[in-house]
Amino acid sequence: MTAPAFDFDRLIDRRALPSEKWGRYAGRDVLPLWVADMDFAAPPAVIDALRRRIDHGVFGYTDAWPSLVEAVVDGLQRDHGWTIRPDWLVWLPGVVAGFNLACAIAGEPGDGVLTATPVYPPFLTAPANTGRVLQRVELVLREGRWQWDWDALEATCTPSTRMLLLCSPHNPVGRVFDEDELRRLADFAERHDLLVCSDEIHCGLVLDASRPHRPLAALDEAGARRTITLMAPSKTWNIPALYCAFAVIPDAALRRRYRHAMRGVVPHVNVLGMVAAEAAYRDGDAWRQALLAYLRGNRDRVVEAIAALPGLAMTVPEATYLAWIDCRDMMAARGVNDPAAFFETAGVGLSDGAAFGAPGFLRLNFGCPRATLDQALARMARALED
Structure with missing residues (x-):
């Protein structure tokens, strides 16, 4: 039997309805990769x-x-x-x-x-x-x-x-x-x-x-x-x-x-x-297994991208759709006091590590369509090239 196909690449406009994740940056060109909810539709079986x-x-x-x-x-x-x-x-x-x-x-x-x-x-x-x-x-x-x-x-x-x-x-x-x-x-x-x-x-x-x-x-x-x-x-x-x-x-x-x-x-x-x-x-397990395969691909993209950015570092997430990024070297090298504000100015909304008890870190949510993730990673790269 052929496994059902689920479209995690589909871009769903979450700005059209009230949303904590996207509403934080209403009217601004900021991609929200902060709060821990994903930008994917719920499984068809659930709907x-x-x-x-x-x-x-x-x-x-x-x-x-x-x-x-x-x-x-x-x-x-x-x-x-x-x-x-x-x-x-x-x-x-x-x-x-x-x-x-x-x-x-x-x-x-x-x-x-x-x-x-x-x-x-x-x-x-x-x-x-x-x-x-x-x-x-x-x-x-x-x-x-x-x-x-x-x-x-x-x-x-x-x-x-x-x-x-x-x-x-x-x-x-x-x-x-x-x-x-x-x-x-x-x-x-x-x-x-x-x-x-x-x-x-x-x-x-x-x-x-x-x-x-x-x-x-x-x-x-x-x-x-x-x-x-x-x-x-x-x-x-x-x-x-x-x-x-x-x-x-x-x-x-x-x-x-x-x-x-x-x-x-x-x-x-x-x-x-x-x-x-x-x-x-x-x-919902067939959907979950397809989701995990997609998230692994997103995780690998994030790991590769962060490794190439000066002053940033992260470990490989073994679970969740969250990347924990160490920005302390970047902050020291560039005189940046607030890494969340730095990347928000570049158009990427991330969670400030200070709220987790760890100033100098950021949390990135990669539970989103790959096009959104790639665009966000490109914006982060450009911010560090300037």
């Missing part, structure tokens, strides 16, 4: 499922239904070899709400939440949102890969630390953590009696086939009992504004605490988001 549900015409309050739960359970088994029970699932409108809730049940106000930077910006604000204290350890670059500084991790953990907040696969550095790294993290959490909240929203976007994503909670039962795993179809199938995510919490007591913290705070999940989630996990 067809949404049309059928909309045609029904009634949108009353709805809880997760059996075929949705089955699609997620089957999807985690198929994609990650992780066998979960349906009652482990807690439905959420998004993973950001999910890890803020985790902070809220981690110890008491004033206790510590430990995470590794650079990291997705809401990680840095979630502890304070719930009266906890952010504790940061820096990832280090060794042998072309961002890695854990194990000595620093131990030194940063204090008697008041109550939770490890993990991003896996990692945003923005693009790492797929090896199983030995994950086991070492699980051992660290057990020795210090830490709750673990693992944001694994990019788990469906592994670009390096030799490094499959392994959920931390799938390693063993002891680690699973202290872990809240957050996932969503939003990044993989490009449906972030449909607001549907879930936590996988194997331990019943921890799950009860988590659900209790949700009361009166977390709204029902969007019914269209749940419809899209079922279609994505059940019928």
